[in-house]
Amino acid sequence: MKELLRTKGFKSTPQRELIFDCFFSLGKHVSVDELYQKVRELDPSVGHSTVWRNLKLICLLGLAEEVNIGDGITRYDRTTPKPHGHFFCRSCKKLLEFDVGSVMGALVEAAHEFEFEPDGYKIEIQGYCSDCRQDGRTNDVATGSANDERKA
């Protein structure tokens, strides 16, 4: 890791090493605050902005990418050899991954038709997972007022 940083012209610091380690030891789809908490378990002196900046650096190095599921919280997903898709459950907010090998061909072709040079894919399926469906947690048609956003 030190090597990768140095070859790219970045310095190695204790905080940086710790943040990188924690990021890769945590699961997928980590938010700044989740990583911040984890880091502070091991070194409470590390600042929030340092975690944020190094998460950005991890992305810059191509080791992770931002994931936006629309809840206002940016999460960071370790880059995988092959692109993968996400199931996002509207009820329990779970984020499951699935293989997208079967659709990549068509997507690459679509990009080619538009003379678009793709370098990233975001494939997300929203809905309800089996757990939540069994508990009867599916949304219903609108009936209230426009002010009633509290059901989201």
Next chain:
Amino acid sequence: MKELLRTKGFKSTPQRELIFDCFFSLGKHVSVDELYQKVRELDPSVGHSTVWRNLKLICLLGLAEEVNIGDGITRYDRTTPKPHGHFFCRSCKKLLEFDVGSVMGALVEAAHEFEFEPDGYKIEIQGYCSDCRQDGRTNDVATGSANDERKA
């Protein structure tokens, strides 16, 4: 439109009618502020929160859905009969639409395997459009410091 609102239990107001009209007269992928500006051209007394609330209502009625391309600005896209995908150019921020009929089968199947009940699809391909590629606007590997985010 008045009818649709009433059958769903919402009241019809001049502001609401105006906002709905403006939304559908504007192009796709409209942000709150873009719509707000358009509305204020015709009635400068309409408030920001009213535009926001009615945009939410439009979504609630199933006439549009939120689009999040990761720049922190929520945009609203008119619901189309068939789902469509987006090409997002990292350089000029253009958002182009493309047909996803050729991938829906595989996605539905993937969802089925996970016992996931899909009710929305988000398919986005990031990269560079032909215009920007001709102008040599493609990103390069990281070389600066972690603080240098100003290139984004």
Next chain:
DNA sequence: ATTGAAAATGAAAGTCGTTTTCAATTGGCG
């Protein structure tokens, strides 16, 4: 047409994740 309850509006304030600022510290090279 009148009326009253519920919904909608608009200005302002609040929320909250993200990003910047800046002074102090530190890493890495000579």
Next chain:
DNA sequence: CGCCAATTGAAAACGACTTTCATTTTCAAT
């Protein structure tokens, strides 16, 4: 070592989104 740019951390700034609340308006029932 000694320098200088990179990095750090606390705090403030930012900005889109959301809520609050007093006032106004709609609309269904008189």
